[in-house]
Amino acid sequence: MDVPAPMPPQCDNVPDASTFALAMFLCFGVIMSYVPQILRIYYAGSSLGLSPWYLFLGATSSACAMFNVFVLEYPTATCCSTGLGIACIEQYMGVIQVSSQWLMFVVVFGMYLCYYPVSATRAQRKNRRNRDTAPDENDPLQDNSSGSDSDLETIHSHIHQTYGSTPLAADIDLARHAGNYRALPHAMRQILEQYHLPGEDEISGLAGTSTEWRISKALAVAALLQFHLCFAVSVFVLIPGRPKYQIKQWATVLGFAAAILAVLQYLPQIWYTVRTRLVQSLSLATMCIQVPGTFLFIYVLTLREDLDWTSFLAYVCAGILQLVLLALCLAWKIRQKRLGVDDYGRPFVPT
Numbered sequence: 001m002d003v004p005a006p007m008p009p010q011c012d013n014v015p016d017a018s019t020f021a022l023a024m025f026l027c028f029g030v031i032m033s034y035v036p037q038i039l040r041i042y043y044a045g046s047s048l049g050l051s052p053w054y055l056f057l058g059a060t061s062s063a064c065a066m067f068n069v070f071v072l073e074y075p076t077a078t079c080c081s082t083g084l085g086i087a088c089i090e091q092y093m094g095v096i097q098v099s100s101q102w103l104m105f106v107v108v109f110g111m112y113l114c115y116y117p118v119s120a121t122r123a124q125r126k127n128r129r130n131r132d133t134a135p136d137e138n139d140p141l142q143d144n145s146s147g148s149d150s151d152l153e154t155i156h157s158h159i160h161q162t163y164g165s166t167p168l169a170a171d172i173d174l175a176r177h178a179g180n181y182r183a184l185p186h187a188m189r190q191i192l193e194q195y196h197l198p199g200e201d202e203i204s205g206l207a208g209t210s211t212e213w214r215i216s217k218a219l220a221v222a223a224l225l226q227f228h229l230c231f232a233v234s235v236f237v238l239i240p241g242r243p244k245y246q247i248k249q250w251a252t253v254l255g256f257a258a259a260i261l262a263v264l265q266y267l268p269q270i271w272y273t274v275r276t277r278l279v280q281s282l283s284l285a286t287m288c289i290q291v292p293g294t295f296l297f298i299y300v301l302t303l304r305e306d307l308d309w310t311s312f313l314a315y316v317c318a319g320i321l322q323l324v325l326l327a328l329c330l331a332w333k334i335r336q337k338r339l340g341v342d343d344y345g346r347p348f349v350p351t
Helices: 018-046 054-080 086-091 095-114 120-129 148-162 174-183 186-194 210-237 244-276 284-302 313-339
Strands: none
Touching: 018 054, 018 095, 018 186, 054 095, 054 174, 054 210, 054 244, 054 313, 095 210, 174 313, 210 244
């Protein structure tokens, strides 16, 4: 006599239509809230104004929050292994919500890397280095025998302090600084171009720095490694037969990590925006949507019985700090209008 195969667990809960509709609306809202930021970078052709540390911490924080919800909801979501009805989809809504948040943040990070403003001067320097395979003994610029590294650092510091390598503040005359660069002695300009010191585009605020670009690429790799690490550990603790308390412990670690990273996430961007005193490539529309949306997002997560306070702590921290960043950008927007410059500090051209 054949023994019937065990039936998979069935979902016992009755779907709440209003909660399900609100969760679906929030998922759609999360995706749409990032569209203005993506379009702003695309149409401006520049991601200047976004801090790479802000993007890195945001990507890692949202990844931790996503895996926190995943490991907590996985045991109850397994009851939907045989169907995709409304009840089953509702079981996965928590994961879908936080996954959409992580996915869109990764897209913004990718846009930042694709549209990072690399100066033409920097490309010319690279081509020149490829041509100059042998040093010229008669060229005094090739003499690096005595303390050249420290001398270059001194020049680097002087140029940064005098002319600036970050985007210029709105009340600084852009043309004057570009003129100062051109007025530098020819030998000094050769040194600047040869050793990756600020080029004309970087000094005038039209391009980011070489150092920031290298940091951005390193942080993107670190974020990718962190995602794979969280994924591997999450799969390990969910292996059948593993002690259930390990799931709770790992979820708590992820929740605290997400909260700490979320708090740190906005601090570099706030400082970056304070220092430049410009809105630049930040999208006010995205922040205006996300600030109230974050708190609504938190409310929906609290309605899910299988989650705990660690699952939405990160979003509380992020919502408060994003409100601070929005207020700062609005203040700079008013200041830019008063000074007659655009978001990048360039004077408005009369038409």
